[in-house]
C-alpha cells in the first residue's frame with residue numbers, strides 16, 4: 001500500500017473516531033490532526049458535569065495520554081485552519097503553515113450562536129461549548145450570585161443545572177412557550193419544567209433578552225417585557241452554528257453545514273466531512289439536516305474513515321436522538337416526536353404525572369417514527385431499533401406501553417443480527 | 423475464540439435462578455441476604471412473552487453501538503474477548519447506552535446511577551448464571567459451535 005497523508009481538522013468526536021478507523025485499516029500512512037483548542041480529545045458533553053464538579057478535569061479526557069503516540073498521530077494544537085486550497089490539496093493555518101493532504105476530513109464542529117444585541121461583549125458573557133468556557137466561568141463563580149441563562153434547550157438547561165448545583169441562583173430565559181422545544185412536545189416539557197422548578201431553577205417562558213447591561217462587566221439583563229434582572233454571569237445557549245467560515249472561499253458546497261453524500265464525501269472527492277459541521281440526509285425525513293449530536297459525530301467519523309481508506313461504506317443517515325438526565329429524571333427523545341402536520345400521523349400517549357412518567361409514540365403508516373420517554377426509559381433501545389428499521393408495528397401496538405416491553409416482543413418483526421436464542 | 427451466552431428457550435422455566443446468581447456475583451456479600459441488603463440488582467433479566475421465557479443480558483454484540491454512543495468514554499470493546507468493558511468510574515449515568523441498545527438489554531440502575539451490564543463474570547471461570555440454571559437452558563459456548 002502506498003503511504004498516504006491524511007489530514008484531520010478537528011480533534012473531537014468526529015475527528016477521533018475517523019482517525020481510529022483509519023489506523024485500524026492502514027498502519028503506515030501519515031495522519032495529522034489539527035485543532036485550535038489546547039487539549040487532547042475530551043468529552044465535550046461532560047463540560048456541564050465538570051462545571052458541576054461531578055467529575056474531575058482528568059476524567060474528561062477520553063483517550064489514554066499515549067493515544068496519539070501509540071497510533072502515530074501527529075497532533076497539532078492551538079492552531080486554527082484558516083483556508084483550504086482544494087486544487088493544490090493544502091490546508092493553511094493561521095501561522096501560515098501549510099499542510100498538504102491526500103485525503104482531508106473536516107470535523108470542525110460547531111460554535112454557540114451569539115445574537116446581536118447590545119452588551120454581548122461585556123465581561124461575564126459566555127458560550128457553553130468548551131473546557132475553556134468552563135475554566136473562565138469557574139473564575140467568576142466566587143463572585144457570582146445570580147446567573148442568567150439565555151435559551152431553554154439542552155445546553156441551556158445542562159449549564160443551568162450545573163450552576164444550580166454549585167449554589168448559584170439561576171434564571172433561565174426562554175423565548176418559546178416551552179423549554180426543550182427541540183426534543184420535547186408541550187406536555188412533556190411541562191413535566192420537566194416543573195421538575196426543574198422544584199429543584200430551584202427559575203424559568204421565564206416567552207421572554208427574550210434585548211440587552212445585556214453593565215459597564216465593563218455584566219450587571220444584569222433587560223427582557224423584552226422591560227423587566228430587568230440583575231446578574232453577574234450570562235450564558236448564551238441559543239443554538240449552535242457549524243464552523244464553516246474558514247472554507248467559505250473554497251469550492252465546497254455549503255448549505256447550513258458542509259454538504260456530504262452517503263459516503264460522507266463532499267463535492268470534492270478527496271475531502272470528507274463529519275460531525276456537527278456536516279449536513280447529511282436524515283434517516284427519517286431524507287432531508288439534508290445537521291443532527292448535532294455526539295453519537296452521530298462518532299458514527300459519521302467512522303464511516304468517513306472507512307471511505308477515506310478506500311473501503312466503501314454507506315451511512316444510512318443521521319437521526320435526532322437524545323438521552324439526558326436532569327437531577328435524576330431520565331428523558332429520551334428520538335425522531336419525530338411532535339409532527340407539525342397531524343395528518344397521516346398517529347400519536348399514542350400515556351402519562352402518570354404522580355410518578356413523572358410520560359411516554360409518547362408517533363406512528364406513520366403503522367411504522368414508529370418517534371418517541372418521547374420520561375421517567376421510564378427502559379425499552380428505549382428497542383424503540384430506536386424499530387424506528388431505524390422502519391418496520392410495521394401493528395401487531396405490537398397495544399404492547400408499546402407495557403412496563404416489561406422487551407426484545408422478545410419485537411423479535412418477530414426485525415432482522416436477527418446476533419444469535420441469542422437456540 | 424471467546425465464549426458467549428446463548429439460551430434454550432424451550433428449557434427455560436422462568437425461575438430466575440440466573441438473576442439471583444447474577445446479583446450475588448456482582449455484590450460484596452456473597453449470599454442472597456447480603457446482596458438484597460446491599461441493593462445489588464441483577465445484570466440479567468428473564469422476560470416473558472406469549473407463554474415463553476426469554477433470559478437476556480448484554481450480548482457484547484459485534485456492532486456494539488453503545489461504545490460509539492457513550493459521551494463519557496466509559497465503554498470500550500475488546501474484540502478478542504468479545505467483551506464490552508464498562509469503566510464505572512467514568513460513567514455519568516446519561517443512559518445513552520440504554521437508548522441505543524438494539525436488544526433493550528442494558529437497564530438503568532437509578533440508585534447507583536450506572537447501567538446494569540453483563541460482564542460475562544470476567545474474573546471468574548464462567549458466568550455464574552450458567553452454573554445456577556437448573557435446566558441447563560443457558561449455554562456458554564463459542565459462536566462457531568452454535
Ligand SMILES: Cc1cc2nc3c(=O)[nH]c(=O)nc-3n(C[C@H](O)[C@H](O)[C@H](O)COP(=O)(O)OP(=O)(O)OC[C@H]3O[C@@H](n4cnc5c(N)ncnc54)[C@H](O)[C@@H]3O)c2cc1C
Nearest residue numbers: 010012013014036045080081108109110275276292293294
Ligand atoms: C455542554 C454540552 C452538552 C452536550 N450534551 C450532549 C448530549 O448529551 N448528547 C449528545 O448527543 N450531544 C451532546 N452535545 C453535543 C456534542 O458535544 C457534539 O455534537 C459533538 O461534540 C460534535 O463533535 P464534532 O467532532 O463534530 O465537533 P466538536 O466537538 O465541536 O469539535 C470540533 C473541534 O474542531 C475545532 N475547530 C473548529 N474550527 C477549527 C479550525 N478552523 N481549525 C482548527 N480547529 C478547529 C474546535 O475547536 C473543536 O475542538 C453536547 C454539547 C455540549 C457543548
